[in-house]
Amino acid sequence: MLQLQSAFGVIALLAIAWAFGENRRAVSPKQTAIGLVVTILTAIVLIKLPFVTRAFGAINDAVGAIAAASRAGTSFVFGYLGGGALPFDLKAPGADFILAFQALPVVLIMSALTTLLFYWRVLPPVVRGMAWLLERTLGVGGAVGLSTAANIFLGMVEAPLFIRPYLAQLTRSELFLVMTGGMAGIAGTVLVLYATLLAPLIPDAAAHFVIASVLGAPAAILVSLIMVPETSDKRTGGALEDPDMHVSSTMDAIVKGTTAGLELLLNIVAMLIVLVALVHLVNAILGLLPDLGGAAISLQRLLGYAMAPVCWLMGLPWPQAITAGSLMGTKTVLNELIAYVDLSKLGPDALDPRSRLIMLYAMCGFANFGSLGIMIGGLGTMAPERRDDINSLGLKSIVSGTLTTCLIGAIVGMLS
Template sequence: MLQLQSAFGIVALLAIAWALGENRRAVSLRQAALGLVVTILTAVVLLKVPTVARAFGAINDAVGAISSASRAGTSFVFGYVGGGALPFDLKAPGADFVLAFQALPIVLVMSVLTTLLFYWRVLPPLVRGMAWLLERTLGVGGAVGLSTAANVFLGMVEAPLFIRPYLAQMTRSELFLVMTGGMAGIAGTVLVLYATLLAPLIPDAAAHFVIASVLGAPAAILISLIMVPETSKQLTGGTLGDPDTQATSTMDAIVKGTSAGLELLMNIVALLLVLVALVHLANAILSLLPAIGGADISLQRLLGLVMAPVCWLMGLPWSEAVTAGSLMGTKTVLNELIAYVELAKLDTTAIDPRARLIMLYAMCGFANFASLGIMIGGLGTMAPTRRDEINALGLKSIVSGTLTTCLMGAIVGLLT
């Protein structure tokens, strides 16, 4: 029954995207149907074909190696605070874990690895191969396909750097697709961090995060073309060159990757501190209102009620939908890291293993208000002549990004 519920949810989520879109009569049913078929087939291949599943399972070993390497660095620099041997007996299990000094520094290591792999020309062929597949199967322009494929590995601002010269020439639909691709995925720099947080709870968590990143490409194209269909002639097709890495040597790539990672790390730490404080403050204000159902009103409870129907559509039983809805609301208003931290704290009585897996996919995207500011600032700088249009599409891109990740969650619910 839950799988049938997920199947109904897939149709309902696409209907919501259509209802919230613009120029609905211009939506190509053929292209939408093809996009849905490609997205589902991609999910089936990645999740159900044994050989492919084993190959993605090997990613967990790579993530484990990266985590161990990061822990070696934090232990050396920060001592027992960074995960080294404790100079005292541990009285409370888990009390020795310090998020800022043990888990978050993985972002630094991943930033350097990503920069090195681009400088060594390892990632560009993979990105271009995915772009070619997206062009041939879904009919998107070369620039859009390249940016969407790059979102598998990079963030919402880094990926469009691949196609910076083409942004000004894009149609409104293509521009929205670029924004949706950014909102519907996560960067490789934080993928390992999230996988580390959920590894104790979800088997092969790292593999699922990678699959979610790959699956997000066709799903983002499907949702964006339903919400803002193409009505103009595309001017950004054809073969595109690789981006300039701006690194002159391997050591230079390491230094620049570290600097970029440090900026990202500090932003993550600062945002976590401020956003958690603001949520606590908001809950303190809401607690002044009369209690409902024997419990104080909180931001999480309110968001849970709003997003619970969406979680039900993904295939969760209603008894777990409110809890899951609270996570989706936290992810949308704050960010996905806080939502994943909250998910890691929940026990199996609140949300079962199948629901955890669905939520992993449903929250695997940057669609939140803080990210919107980053995207508008980045794209507006790259394409100043399109700044007004980028601003106008901003809130719509949060909706499209959220619908995309929820669609992935529903598809996973259908297959599990």
């Protein structure tokens, strides 16, 4: 029954996307059907086929090796604060884990590795292959296909750098597709971090995050073309060049990748401190109101009620939907890292293993208000002549990104 519930949720979420869209009559039923079939078939191939599962198991081992390497560095620099041997007996299990010194520094390693792989020309051919596949199967232009494929590995600002010369030429629908792709995915620099957080709860968490990133490409195209359908015959593409990384050597790539990672790491730490503090202040204000249902009113509870129906549509039992809704609300208003941290702290009775897996996929995206500011600033700088379009599509991209990840969660629910 829960799988049928997820199947109903797939249709319902697409209907919600259509309701939030513009120019609804221009939506192509054929393209929508092809997009849905491609997304579901991709999910089946990635999740159900044994040899693919084994391949992603190897990826999981590689991610584990990266996490172990990061732990080696942090324990050398920070000692037991960074995961080294404790100089005292541990009184409470888990009390030795310090987020800032043990989990977050993996961002530095991934940033340096990503820059290296681009300099060595390892990642660009992979991205180009994905762009070709998206163009042939879903009919999108080569430029937006390349940007959407790059979102599998890169963030919402880094991926459009691949097509920076084409941004001014994109149609409104193509521009929205680029924005949705950014909101519906996560960067490789934080994938290992999230996998590290959820590894104790979800088997092969890293493999599932990689699968979620890959599924985000066709799902983002599907949802964006429903919300802002293409009305022009134009498809932006052509001879696309690899982005200039401004790197002159392997050591230069390591240095510049580490420097960029440090900036990202500091931003993550600062945003976490501020956002958690602001949520605490909001809850303190809400706590002045009379209790509701025998408990104090909090932002998490309010968001939980608002997002619970969406979580039910993904295939979660209703008693667990409010808890899951709170996670989705936290992810949307704050960011996905805080939501994943909250998920990692939930007891076994809050969400069953299937629900945890669905929520891993549903929260795997950058669709939040902080990311919107980053995207508008980045795209507006790269294509100043398109600022009006970018600003007008901003809030809609949060909706499309959220619906995309929820759609992936519902598809995973169908297959679980």
